[in-house]
Amino acid sequence: MAALELQLTDLTYTYPDAQSPALDQLTWAVRRGEFVVLAGRSGCGKSTLLRAMNGLVPEFYGGTIAGSARFRNALLSDFAERKIARHIGMVFQDPEKQLVMSEVEREIAFGLENLQVPQAEMRRRVAEVMAFFDLTDLRRQKTADLSGGEKQKVAIASVMALQPDVLLLDEPTSQLDPGTAQEILDLIKRLNEELGLTVILVEQRLDRVLHLADRVTAMDGGRIEYDGDPAGFATYAAERRPELLPPVTRLFVAAELPERPLTVKAARQIVAEQLRPEEPAFAVERKSSLFARLRDRWGQKRAEEQAALRALGVSFAYPGEDEVLKELTLQIDRGTITTILGANGAGKSTLLRHFIALLKPSAGAVEVEGRAIASLDPADLAGTVGYLSQNPSDYLFHDTLWQECQFSREMIGLPTEGEAAEREISAVLDSLGLLGHKDRNPRDLSGGERQRAALAAVLVQQPKLLLLDEPTRGLDAGQKDNLGRYLRDYVQRGGTVVLITHDVEFAAEHAHFAVLIDDGAVAAAGTPQEMFARGMFYAPQIGRIFRGVSAGDVITLEDGVNILTKKERSL
């Protein structure tokens, strides 16, 4: 057996002021060079476990700890003055909040300076790390000017400059778009495979990482529920924690099949064996009906009264920059959920900000419920349009959640006291599962709860329209399902939703329409079936499994289950 790198024995840890322990009599070990994925719902204790392994818990957080944590048989508490940073590095969730210096090269050197590495050695390590991470061209860049992915890369590089033996990563990709997230994960894989680094990774999107892992450890309530290989994890999760399952495995569980594949590739092989490959139906064959439907939904003839939002030939450029939107035309109908997809910088957020009058088009027109926004202030639309930005914390600054909701209503002249007002606020909080938190400080809530709290602050204004900018970012699978259900319910009650997301799975499951924006214009628009069934890159995992195997448009879990069970029946 390989030597043990980290060893926790009977570790119990309680945060200051907390009632119950975050880690409960945990005994766990990691071998040298292992790649371990920590799984579990939000708040299950996995982030705390990570912090216990480099001494941030309890050194930085305080609280009470019992049991022991060891690195190569030496107690973590014996490493004076954060010397443990030499051996165990950690990368955090938010790239914005872990960079300290204003220049990339200095950022990478920051940890080395702390550990009093001599100048000559620093220069060597900085040069090496920059070469490995391909950051040499960015060395003089201001860290503030980097993209999210670049920032996270710099954060990892600055930890790697310390040449640690273990790398702990706390949801390093949760704030990144899928492409960039994959890049970061590939990099981590390289560190593990090429440099023999021990990696312990916490990640919400397990489908991205399970195939990289040697071992998966699942936690709940501060205890370890499963500890073993990824295949075993699939079986465990199917039985006890279905919300942790990647979509691919979820499909097989829902279809009550015995296999538990973890990757699209594995699933495709199983499906291909069981289903006779069908020639994919080309769009040409279905042209008439597809075209008719497209024209119906997206063409000029559509009744204008239906439109909740319209962008007519909208162009826009930020001062001194190139055009972001280029004569974009789009209509969004009442009572629908529309997702806007597209690469970073394609103009998605810029478009959304036009719909709430935060930006005014430099050419063309934007109409919200039939009113042109050209002469409107964002505040004029409050109460009609609810807008949730990427950062829910921007909405939360009152002492209690209840006051936060009252503030929103007060701003647009809705009553804040009295039975009717209380009923309305309570109803919103209840529908979001937050009624129990109404007297808590919203800043004390967890990430997912915070996002719902911000949503509540928007919804108590009773808007007819909801604009959400990447609402699924940082949410775990269960939280995403809840959000999707809530939005569908909201639409059923007469609302309209437009949301930006990189999460194709979410769009496929919950949206009525999907719009792909590219280079400031609508590149494609249609129902999720039309949009995702034939796409290769913008396709949900379920769709990828059946691509070229089944002729039907398979994009949701339900579609997949139908096909698999139909096949069962036909056998």
Add this chain to the structure above:
Amino acid sequence: MRRFERLHALTLAIYPLLLMMMALLTGHPLYLLALFGVTICALLTSGGARTFLKTMRYAWPLLLIILALNVLISKDGATILFDGPRIPVLGALRITLEAILFGLVMVLRLLVVLGAGNLYLAWLSPDRALGLMAKWAGRSAVVAMLTARLIPYLTEQAKSVGEVMQTRGVRFQEGATRERIKKHSLMLNVLLISSLEGSWQVAESMEARGFGSRHRSSYTRERWRRLDLLIWAGMLAALALMIALLSIGAAGFDFYPRLSPMLAAGGWTWGGALLLALLLILPPVLVKRRTD
């Protein structure tokens, strides 16, 4: 700014300081003119002239006030140009040639100082300047750098918080001044809470990278090169020359009660000024030549 990286940050930091120091050491109009000329040349070769002009847009009223105050208040000059009535506070209004000239020289001196300040900014990025500090200031330099990094971040955050508030119905531009202040204070409140929260995460990431040990070393990519040596030699020679000229009275000038002759020490005065200008123009010329 990259082209100045061929020189050590200390060299780049000291030169403007030297110009400032010289301007304070001598009051001789000829010398100050020479220094001003050198400063302008240095600014022109380094692309700092534009920011200097920008500074001047805000600074000229100040210079004017200095000039006016000196002319109005100083009554020491012997060459009276205008003898006016008594004015409350200022006393007798008497304008003298010496006071005007002294005021102009003060303005010239300030121009050199402002120009050298702009040269410092043009030559040295804040990062390099702070990096210089880090060597001696250790942790306080880290705090300074952290602050420098947070400014653009906070600006961005303030913008997004303001936007979110607008979409919730806050009208920042409406209402009486008091109301508007109240609305803006709400925004500051959000920013403050978020910053405090953010600072916890930043602190955690710093601690995870070993910050908090008693001593730190300091990373620098500054290197001494032959060019630095040459420039330092030029600067030291200029300083020695200035001291020598001051000690023989060639670089000094008396305004009151009467202006001393422009070339009191004869050839020493104008020759000294010329030599000084030549020595001082050397660094910017070398910087320019080597970097192009």
